[in-house]
Amino acid sequence: MNLIAQLPVLPVVIPLVLGPIAMILPKGRAPWAYATIVSWLTFAACAFLLAEVEDKGVISYALGDWAPPLGIEYRIDLANALVLFLVSGIAALVTPFAYRSVQLEVDERQTPFFYCALLICLTGLLGVTITGDAFNVFVFLEISSLSTYALVAMGARRDRRALTAAFNYFIMGTIGATFFVIGVGLLYQATGTLNIADLHDRLAGQSSRVVDAGFAFIVVGIGLKLAMFPLHLWVPNAYAYAPSAVSAFIAATATKVAVYVLIRFIFSVFGFDFDFLGATFTYVLLPLGLAGMFIASLVAVFQEDVKRMLAYSSVGQIGYMLLGISFGTVEGLTASLVHVFNHALMKGALFMAVACVVLRAGSHSIQAFCGLSKRMPVTTWAFILSGLSLIGVPLTVGFISKWYLLEAAFAAGHWYAGFLIVASSLIALLYVGRIAEVMLLREPHEEGQYAIPAKDAPASMLVPMWILVFANLYFGLNTELTGGLAARAAEALMFMAGGQT
Amino acid sequence: MDGWTVFILDRYNYWIVIVLMMLGLYTVFARGNLVKKIVGLNIFQTSVFIFYITIGKVAGGTAPIYIGDELYGGHGDEGYGDKGHGDAHEAAPHDSGEGAEAASSLHAKIENEFGANDLKAAVNALEPAPVGETPSEPSLHSAPEGAEIGKLANDALLDAAKEPATDFEIVGEAVKAAADAASAYHSEVIYTNPLPHVLILTAIVVGVAGTAVGLALAVRIREAYGTIEEDELEALDSVAEFGEGGAPKSAGARG
Numbered sequence: 001m002n003l004i005a006q007l008p009v010l011p012v013v014i015p016l017v018l019g020p021i022a023m024i025l026p027k028g029r030a031p032w033a034y035a036t037i038v039s040w041l042t043f044a045a046c047a048f049l050l051a052e053v054e055d056k057g058v059i060s061y062a063l064g065d066w067a068p069p070l071g072i073e074y075r076i077d078l079a080n081a082l083v084l085f086l087v088s089g090i091a092a093l094v095t096p097f098a099y100r101s102v103q104l105e106v107d108e109r110q111t112p113f114f115y116c117a118l119l120i121c122l123t124g125l126l127g128v129t130i131t132g133d134a135f136n137v138f139v140f141l142e143i144s145s146l147s148t149y150a151l152v153a154m155g156a157r158r159d160r161r162a163l164t165a166a167f168n169y170f171i172m173g174t175i176g177a178t179f180f181v182i183g184v185g186l187l188y189q190a191t192g193t194l195n196i197a198d199l200h201d202r203l204a205g206q207s208s209r210v211v212d213a214g215f216a217f218i219v220v221g222i223g224l225k226l227a228m229f230p231l232h233l234w235v236p237n238a239y240a241y242a243p244s245a246v247s248a249f250i251a252a253t254a255t256k257v258a259v260y261v262l263i264r265f266i267f268s269v270f271g272f273d274f275d276f277l278g279a280t281f282t283y284v285l286l287p288l289g290l291a292g293m294f295i296a297s298l299v300a301v302f303q304e305d306v307k308r309m310l311a312y313s314s315v316g317q318i319g320y321m322l323l324g325i326s327f328g329t330v331e332g333l334t335a336s337l338v339h340v341f342n343h344a345l346m347k348g349a350l351f352m353a354v355a356c357v358v359l360r361a362g363s364h365s366i367q368a369f370c371g372l373s374k375r376m377p378v379t380t381w382a383f384i385l386s387g388l389s390l391i392g393v394p395l396t397v398g399f400i401s402k403w404y405l406l407e408a409a410f411a412a413g414h415w416y417a418g419f420l421i422v423a424s425s426l427i428a429l430l431y432v433g434r435i436a437e438v439m440l441l442r443e444p445h446e447e448g449q450y451a452i453p454a455k456d457a458p459a460s461m462l463v464p465m466w467i468l469v470f471a472n473l474y475f476g477l478n479t480e481l482t483g484g485l486a487a488r489a490a491e492a493l494m495f496m497a498g499g500q501t
Numbered sequence: 502m503d504g505w506t507v508f509i510l511d512r513y514n515y516w517i518v519i520v521l522m523m524l525g526l527y528t529v530f531a532r533g534n535l536v537k538k539i540v541g542l543n544i545f546q547t548s549v550f551i552f553y554i555t556i557g558k559v560a561g562g563t564a565p566i567y568i569g570d571e572l573y574g575g576h577g578d579e580g581y582g583d584k585g586h587g588d589a590h591e592a593a594p595h596d597s598g599e600g601a602e603a604a605s606s607l608h609a610k611i612e613n614e615f616g617a618n619d620l621k622a623a624v625n626a627l628e629p630a631p632v633g634e635t636p637s638e639p640s641l642h643s644a645p646e647g648a649e650i651g652k653l654a655n656d657a658l659l660d661a662a663k664e665p666a667t668d669f670e671i672v673g674e675a676v677k678a679a680a681d682a683a684s685a686y687h688s689e690v691i692y693t694n695p696l697p698h699v700l701i702l703t704a705i706v707v708g709v710a711g712t713a714v715g716l717a718l719a720v721r722i723r724e725a726y727g728t729i730e731e732d733e734l735e736a737l738d739s740v741a742e743f744g745e746g747g748a749p750k751s752a753g754a755r756g
Binding site: 135138149150153160161167170171175177178185189 | 542546552696697710711725
């Protein structure tokens with residue numbers, strides 16, 4: 001038994017086993033340093049895994065040597081290797097970033113618990129992504145969600161509304177997870193299996209109300225978790241009142257993982273044989289995606305709180321991902337996967353920039369951003385560059401996403417969707433431009449609540465943030481990793497789903 | 502009894518599931534008190550537990566715990582008290598033949614091993630079964646007539662689809678495979694499907710953890726706001742956001 005043979009299980013085992021140890025470390029710097037090392041180890045495992053999958057194709061790992069489909073299987077193909085890489089990468093950047101931010105925003109006594117919860121949350125997210133077992137998805141989903149509720153609630157030191165936000169998230173998240181588990185139960189009733197690949201084989205050609213109901217429960221349950229447009233009500237408050245580092249982490253990962261689960265179930269479990277799928281694309285995902293793109297983005301324009309604005313923008317961006325899925329083509333799926341990756345990069349960087357402002361100004365109201373370019377130029381430019389990426393300006397990852405999406409829209413014959421994508425990007429220009437205008441052109445507050453010292457954020461925050469900003473630019477020029485891998489992943493998914501490739 | 506009554510009574514556990522599910526969800530939505538919301542959530546989750554247990558029931562089947570020679574004297578529930586924990590045995594994969602062999606050479610004393618082998622053999626037998634075939638009907642329907650209500654419910658499950666052969670047959674087949682494997686040593690004993698039980702034990706643990714987090718949040722909210730009534734919390738939040746009296750009620754706090 002060597003370590004390389006066990007590689008597929010390491011991304012889950014490392015943070016799961018090592019995470020709780022953070023809890024018994026003395027409060028202060030120790031848990032943070034420890035969590036940073038653990039998150040880097042996890043990232044290394046995920047990066048190896050991605051290279052391995054790219055090299056050798058799908059990896060199947062039988063947990064405890066119980067052969068699938070009876071035992072739990074970890075099944076890593078390109079799609080989830082990419083998401084694993086992304087999630088662990090964001091964690092490896094957010095954890096070192098978190099130190100100063102957490103020092104300010106979280107009670108010091110809670111720091112061991114904070115980093116423990118962060119690692120457990122990471123475990124859950126990676127577990128959801130890596131597993132090939134439908135029930136296992138539920139368990140890991142709840143592991144990540146429960147720790148996220150705790151993380152969000154830790155923002156209560158600065159604003160007690162974090163508590164009600166966490167509670168609302170808890171109620172909605174639990175309903176979503178329970179819907180999901182009902183759906184899995186119905187599928188089990190129809191097939192007698194829980195393994196995702198096996199489910200696909202046994203569902204082939206089946207169509208009955210049991211399967212239909214299972215599908216509906218799963219889509220709604222995951223829809224709650226991924227903040228599909230009318231089910232997004234937990235997002236704004238949870239992102240706005242969570243500690244800033246947590247906002248950066250969950251905004252960049254949690255909803256992305258849920259989008260991945262939706263893709264996995266739609267394409268790997270149900271596939272195009274399933275009658276309901278076409279109708280779901282046309283009447284559910286497409287209109288809701290478009291509605292999210294417009295309504296949530298419009299709401300974002302009128303927010304006075306920058307974190308809340310970014311949260312609404314996230315809901316809008318998820319609309320793009322749903323839109324890509326709803327085309328039901330390889331191009332659409334590629335665009336979705338690319339945007340999952342790219343949006344995590346831009347939202348991570350944006351929330352990190354807000355965290356830097358919160359560190360100095362103590363507020364994430366738009367007032368605190370007045371004249372920021374004169375006080376914190378490095379942070380300002382990080383915000384502006386990733387904001388441009390959010391709009392979809394050429395040379396950034398946002399442009400790549402939009403490009404893929406537009407291509408997919410025209411290829412699928414949804415030309416109107418192409419225009420709507422451009423139109424909604426203009427709304428993004430409005431809300432990002434509004435902040436940029438305030439930062440660049442207004443005079444900073446000299447005194448009062450929003451006065452900021454002319455001192456940029458510490459290097460421990462600037463470095464991870466700028467790594468993400470450079471990633472935004474780098475992957476905007478070099479689409480080998482994102483576009484190339486996503487296209488191959490989408491083709492594999494499509495092939496499995498039985499669609500045209 | 503006429504057709505409708507039979508239809509309704511046959512599926513009585515599904516009605517329980519539906520009623521509990523709706524009650525729970527309604528409580529979550531309609532109640533303003535945070536603790537009551539959590540209670541509603543628990544009722545909702547309980548309905549799912551019952552649903553899973555319903556899935557696992559096999560007509561005439563006993564608890565999925567191996568019944569030894571001495572214990573088995575015609576009443577299947579004897580073995581109920583002996584908990585067979587499957588995790589005691591080593592995880593090397595065997596084929597069903599090996600399982601049966603091992604079983605024949607062992608005694609009721611080591612029921613743990615038996616239970617595990619049972620399960621293994623059952624699941625192994627399940628694996629190669631092709632999807633299309635349906636040899637299952639006789640074994641399920643041969644269970645004694647007029648047996649417990651569980652049988653009724655299960656038959657209902659099998660007959661629920663109008664055409665005799667649709668989606669349920671695969672479950673039937675899995676169930677049959679499990680039953681077959683079990684009858685390798687005891688032709689009379691039929692076990693219920695243990696997998697949903699295991700799943701739901703996991704889900705119960707998840708549910709308890711969730712309830713704990715929710716209640717802890719409620720306690721903290723009470724400490725911070727002095728109330729756990731949702732409308733009062735919203736009023737307090739909108740005061741915080743818009744200042745005293747200036748708030749349009751629905752605009753801010755809900756987000």
